[in-house]
Amino acid sequence: MNPQSSQSNRLVILLVAGLALLFVFLLPRLALASGAFAVPPPRTTDQAQIDAIKGALTSSSIDSTARAGLVEKLTMVVRIATQKATITPRYTPPQAGAQALETAVPFPAVTLEPAFFEGSEGIIRPSMALVQNGWEGYLDGRPAQLFAGVHPENATQGMVIVVLLSTPDSAREMQTYADAVQRGWLRLVSEENGVFELTAEDGSVVFFDARQRMFLDSRP
Amino acid sequence: MNKLGWLALISILLALVVVAGVSAEGGMFFEYNSYLPIVMSDITETPNPTETPTDTLTPTEISVLPVVGETTFTKTFEPMVQPPTYTRTATLTRTSTHTRTNTPTRTATRTLTPTRTPTITRTLTSTRTLTLTPTLTNTRTSTRTRTATVTLTYTRTRTLTSTATHTRTHTPTMTITLTPAGQNVPPLWTTSYYVDVYVDTTSAGAQTQLAYLYSEVERIGCEIGTAHKDTAGAQDSLVILDFGKPTLKGTTDMGVSVMYRLGHMSLDYLDDAVVPFATGYVRCSYPDTESQVRIGIGTSNYGDASAVSFAHGAKFAKKVNNINNWFITNGYYNRVDAWGASDIEVTWNTPAVSRDWLNGYDSENLYPLIHFGDAAGCPQYGATATLCGWAPGATVRWSQEDIWYMAYGARPSFPLPEIYANDGVNASQWAWMSVIGTNRHGIKMDFLGTMTQFQACLQAGGCTAINNYPDDGWQYLYDWLLRDARTAMRLRFSTDIKWLDW
Numbered sequence: 190m191n192p193q194s195s196q197s198n199r200l201v202i203l204l205v206a207g208l209a210l211l212f213v214f215l216l217p218r219l220a221l222a223s224g225a226f227a228v229p230p231p232r233t234t235d236q237a238q239i240d241a242i243k244g245a246l247t248s249s250s251i252d253s254t255a256r257a258g259l260v261e262k263l264t265m266v267v268r269i270a271t272q273k274a275t276i277t278p279r280y281t282p283p284q285a286g287a288q289a290l291e292t293a294v295p296f297p298a299v300t301l302e303p304a305f306f307e308g309s310e311g312i313i314r315p316s317m318a319l320v321q322n323g324w325e326g327y328l329d330g331r332p333a334q335l336f337a338g339v340h341p342e343n344a345t346q347g348m349v350i351v352v353l354l355s356t357p358d359s360a361r362e363m364q365t366y367a368d369a370v371q372r373g374w375l376r377l378v379s380e381e382n383g384v385f386e387l388t389a390e391d392g393s394v395v396f397f398d399a400r401q402r403m404f405l406d407s408r409p
Numbered sequence: 410m411n412k413l414g415w416l417a418l419i420s421i422l423l424a425l426v427v428v429a430g431v432s433a434e435g436g437m438f439f440e441y442n443s444y445l446p447i448v449m450s451d452i453t454e455t456p457n458p459t460e461t462p463t464d465t466l467t468p469t470e471i472s473v474l475p476v477v478g479e480t481t482f483t484k485t486f487e488p489m490v491q492p493p494t495y496t497r498t499a500t501l502t503r504t505s506t507h508t509r510t511n512t513p514t515r516t517a518t519r520t521l522t523p524t525r526t527p528t529i530t531r532t533l534t535s536t537r538t539l540t541l542t543p544t545l546t547n548t549r550t551s552t553r554t555r556t557a558t559v560t561l562t563y564t565r566t567r568t569l570t571s572t573a574t575h576t577r578t579h580t581p582t583m584t585i586t587l588t589p590a591g592q593n594v595p596p597l598w599t600t601s602y603y604v605d606v607y608v609d610t611t612s613a614g615a616q617t618q619l620a621y622l623y624s625e626v627e628r629i630g631c632e633i634g635t636a637h638k639d640t641a642g643a644q645d646s647l648v649i650l651d652f653g654k655p656t657l658k659g660t661t662d663m664g665v666s667v668m669y670r671l672g673h674m675s676l677d678y679l680d681d682a683v684v685p686f687a688t689g690y691v692r693c694s695y696p697d698t699e700s701q702v703r704i705g706i707g708t709s710n711y712g713d714a715s716a717v718s719f720a721h722g723a724k725f726a727k728k729v730n731n732i733n734n735w736f737i738t739n740g741y742y743n744r745v746d747a748w749g750a751s752d753i754e755v756t757w758n759t760p761a762v763s764r765d766w767l768n769g770y771d772s773e774n775l776y777p778l779i780h781f782g783d784a785a786g787c788p789q790y791g792a793t794a795t796l797c798g799w800a801p802g803a804t805v806r807w808s809q810e811d812i813w814y815m816a817y818g819a820r821p822s823f824p825l826p827e828i829y830a831n832d833g834v835n836a837s838q839w840a841w842m843s844v845i846g847t848n849r850h851g852i853k854m855d856f857l858g859t860m861t862q863f864q865a866c867l868q869a870g871g872c873t874a875i876n877n878y879p880d881d882g883w884q885y886l887y888d889w890l891l892r893d894a895r896t897a898m899r900l901r902f903s904t905d906i907k908w909l910d911w
Contacts, residue, residue: 203418203420203421204416204420206421207419207420207421208420234645234701234901237899237901238855238901241855241898242855245852245853245855248851248852249851250851251850251851251852252849252850252851254814254818254850255818255846255850255851255852257820258817258818258819258820258822259852261820261821262777262820262821262823262855265774265775265776265777265821266777268775269746269776272737272742273742273743273746276737276740276742276743277740278698278740278741278743278744279739279740279741294620294621294623294624295617295621296621297607297614297617297618297621298614299607299669300612301671302671306670308711308801309711310654310670310711311653311654311666311667311709311711311712311757312667312668312669312670314752314754314862315754315755315756315757315783315785316783316827316829316862316872316875317869317872317875319756323670325670334670340873341785341875342873342874342875354607354668355910355911360911361868361908361910361911363868363869363870364869364870365869365870365871365872
């Protein structure tokens with residue numbers, strides 16, 4: 190091989206290497222700049238979730254119910270990420286003297302219609318008590334609620350929950366009282382001067398003085 | 410150099426310039442793929458022809474259920490999580506208070522040596538004169554010297570009593586700094602709220618009630634904004650604003666209410682009730698312009714079918730859409746967004762009624778739904794049962810499949826489960842549901858995080874065994890999910906709920 194031929198070979202090798210580098214690095218960027226690919230949005234905090242759903246969708250074992258769910262979830266989180274990435278923030282810091290909403294709005298008075306009702310009306314969560322029924326009215330002039338039921342993890346432990354609602358002058362209070370006798374769930378039957386008659390799951394009758402906050406064996 | 414040589418040289422220089430540019434941008438190209446937006450046409454939906462939806466596990470499904478502790482199980486699947494790597498730096502500051510009371514009892518015997526032996530010399534001089542008759546004088550003087558030796562021995566005894574009482578009081582203060590380099594570190598938890606302000610938009614006092622509600626919501630938005638401003642770095646949080654059960658006045662006025670049986674805030678006011686949270690948050694977090702908060706606008710499945718209805722779900726979804734539109738239009742959306750949310754409790758309604766509401770939401774939604782309900786009565790990890798608890802008066806129990814569908818299988822749903830029980834049983838139930846979902850449907854549940862009620866329990870005077878601290882609730886679910894490589898995942902959010910009007 191003569192020296193001139195060897196030099197030409199080296200040049201060819203260098204040319205090929207240079208072109209390879211061009212393909213690897215330059216062309217994708219040119220394509221991006223030309224808009225051939227969508228401009229990638231900035232990374233958002235939802236990106237991990239997007240990646241997770243994309244990954245899940247590649248599974249071959251996924252069924253149609255799950256796939257339909259995933260496709261819609263992906264559509265939503267991608268849209269959210271894109272919207273967040275493209276929005277123009279318009280918030281300007283508050284001017285001196287600007288007032289927030291929270292200033293001096295009076296506490297509205299609550300008006301209740303005294304009554305017994307079934308269930309908890311969604312007021313007491315099942316994790317706190319499985320409520321049989323409730324009562325709403327006034328105790329010493331203050332709006333109040335009582336709930337009777339059973340402990341969610343102990344079906345023999347009856348419970349009463351007393352709620353004194355907020356007023357303009359006082360904050361809400363809430364307290365749970367466990368029946369001293371394990372006789373199953375409790376249920377409110379009647380009320381007289383703040384003393385409630387309850388029946389228990391075992392058929393027995395017990396009273397609860399809402400003012401004194403104590404169970405009684407008989408009506409005082 | 411010939412033309413070919415110049416061409417090669419130029420090519421190499423161009424390539425080097427490109428390489429240098431890429432390096433200067435921190436490897437932008439290599440991360441590019443993860444930024445690519447999803448093109449929905451790329452996603453092909455392939456129905457599984459063998460799928461036979463059922464509420465009970467088939468023998469085949471049961472046979473592939475993993476058994477906890479079997480070594481063959483963990484080898485079956487590729488690990489999907491990084492090994493936990495995080496740095497825990499603990500600084501222990503110990504303050505100690507000592508009280509010392511001394512009553513000494515000391516016994517000492519002292520013997521003095523040498524013995525003193527003094528010599529006493531006593532000299533007596535006496536003169537005696539005798540006068541006799543006849544006169545005779547006789548004077549006699551005598552001197553008598555007597556020497557005596559006396560030996561003195563001294564012994565001195567002293568008794569002291571000493572009693573020492575030590576009281577040591579330690580007040581250790583431990584500061585643990587966790588560097589969130591791994592996945593197993595709980596995120597900073599937020600406070601979620603039962604928005605229990607009394608509102609009846611059909612009453613004469615509605616305007617006053619709403620004004621108070623808006624101010625309260627703005628206040629808690631400001632509280633969280635202030636917390637984000639005061640915390641280093643950009644925060645990423647989720648807050649549930651639970652407006653309570655669906656309500657219905659008349660035949661068309663759909664609303665929500667927490668804490669009040671006869672309360673009713675028409676859904677027409679839901680936008681106005683949520684927007685102040687965002688304005689309060691952004692205002693009070695300034696100059697932090699990077700932190701974000703996601704609002705879960707919450708309702709529940711409590712109520713009869715006339716209130717918990719398809720129509721209510723559909724209208725609720727429209728309101729969530731509207732609220733996000735407001736955030737977008739007014740430039741808040743990069744900081745605050747809103748998803749629907751529902752506290753779907755097993756004992757609050759039947760699967761059919763609950764599902765009807767969810768289908769309504771799904772008919773109109775542009776944004777996901779956060780399921781922050783329970784899995785009461787569902788089987789714990791490894792159990793073969795498939796049924797969960799009862800709704801009162803229902804003839805059909807909730808199944809594990811029902812809850813899986815409501816929490817994740819349905820198209821809008823993402824789970825944020827209640828992890829309340831101090832023994833971790835809730836986490837066990839949800840983790841097992843994810844395993845069963847993986848076996849049955851081919852995907853694990855994508856949990857957003859956890860909800861606890863530590864603060865609500867404090868407000869209510871205490872709870873028995875259902876008041877996990879937020880970090881503990883998060884850790885329970887994380888650990889239970891980690892038992893199966895297929896379900897293991899990072900949990901993004903941790904939130905703890907309490908009542909607002911307290």
